[in-house]
Amino acid sequence: MFELSEEHRMLKDLVAKFIDQELIPLERSAIAREARGEAVGLPPEEEGPLLEKCKELGLWALDVPEELGGANLPNVALMAMNEELGRTCVPFTFPPDSPNLHMLMAVANEDQKRRYLAPYAAGETKSAIAISEPGAGGDPAGMLTRAVRDGDDWVINGRKIWISRVSSADFLIVMARTGEGKRADGVTAFLVDRGTPGLIVEREIKMLGGQRTYELVFDNCRVPASQMLGKEGKGFAPMQLRLTVRRLQMGAWCTGMAVRALDMLCEHATQRVTFGQRLADRQAIQWWITDAATRIHACRLMVMDAAAKQDKGMDVRTEASMIKVFATEMAADVIDHAMQAFGAMGVTKELPLQIMAAKVRAMRVYEGPSEVHRATIARRIIDARK
């Protein structure tokens, strides 16, 4: 039996309360923004007070080590808390965003820890990561952006696309090819500050569900050698580590989204009467409910299992891939069934369901498309038999 400790259950309850009392009331305005074609993200006047509240409650720096002033919670606690975050369509995470934190913790040198990790861990700065390119997304090892050593500097040239969080990022982690190596070999990470000459934000791209990404151009973007993050030519592995962190988190978010959708579905199904019977009394709807509850249960256990393994220091890359596929497809189905049960109301721009549907649609693509994960999992299984 998997059971959270009493303390972790209290933390999950704290987040649940925070979601119900602070975030769900912001859904109306988020839904309205998205319906107007604006970005769904929280405007500063809504985000400011929320962040204050988070600080007050200690919902801050949750996975930051104690020496950097964080709570240093284990992954099982973090995932339980992330599941709660998934229950709302309001885009919000407790600062700092985890994946880049873990990449910085893994490879930043002392100087970079002071300049980048410390303020980031304290939630004072925000960041983005630029991996994908027009010609290399699901297969990032095919990237072409190149950094060339010039005296004490590196000069970056190339193009990145679909990059999230650029508008609010104080710095970017940029992946670029430095060596002669092929594929994953010879890729290096760089810290590039906002406003660095030669870093051009080419355009904002409107994505489904009111999300935004950006296309970036690096035109002789010059950074000092001290901005190189980790070892030259060895940036790929730490980048993968950061992806694993996100994939588990996505599994927890999807669980939460599905919990919310199922909750809405059940609420509606017990009230709506058609042809003289409640929707809840129809087998078609009952099976949606059963399948949703079963898959939510499975997904939660998968996430918790991987989190517990990660807490023990085990490699969970395969589990993370399985979760990424299972969780996003599960949540997509559950949300879709909830929308269907709501009939016309389900396809309006007035319920949180459509934002959740759009969000999870994009989740099936980013952090690696489902098909790529499936291919990877199969390859590992087949290779293990050789």
Next chain:
Amino acid sequence: MKILVPVKRVVDYNVKVRVKSDGTGVETAGVKMSMNPFDEIGVEEAVRLKEKGVATEIIAVSLGVAACAETIRTALAMGADRGILVESDADLQPLAVAKLLKAIADKEQPGLIILGKQAIDDDMSATGQMLAALLGWSQGTFASELTVDGGNLTVKREVDGGMETIVLTLPSIVTTDLRLNEPRYASLPNIMKARKKPIETVKPEELGVDVTPRLTVVSVAEPPKRQAGVKVGSVAELVAKLKTEAKVI
């Protein structure tokens, strides 16, 4: 001054309660349990009194099964200093609870005991009053405002006609109403700190209290289903129906 705050473990207020199929009570298996909301208000009030320097120590007491320790832990995370669990698998009815609390009060000598005006499970609204009688202390029930001034306690109470203000001599019993305060969230650092705060466990026998139930529940049933309403076409039709069908005017 020490404050004693009894906290009851009840079915969470968000859960739609269901009657057990055999009619002996309410289903609690696999149901989310939480602190009685009125007791949360009690803990909050005690913490505020401590923050004001009026109280020196807050003791949270829960009575019931071992899992009540969780309810105590929640009170500790909100700011109580230590906990006492009176562990018993018996059905603890208000009189037994009041007697157990009296035994604890005799030992701890608090200046104030803050209870919820009722627990949302059985809505008895009895324990606070019984405890006041057993201890022979003054009581301010259904409090919506509370101020301590030296040896006196001023309590604003919500009564049918409006607000009543009474002045009590400490030690006293107070039971909380909804408007007394809005309980705080237990913050993350306080949840972590709560782990290190002590919880003492005692058995009813050690307190010399016989907890045998004095009341027998005959049966528990769901309230009758409400009939669907009717829509009337006009005011005239409404008045006619009220006269001829409902016969209320």
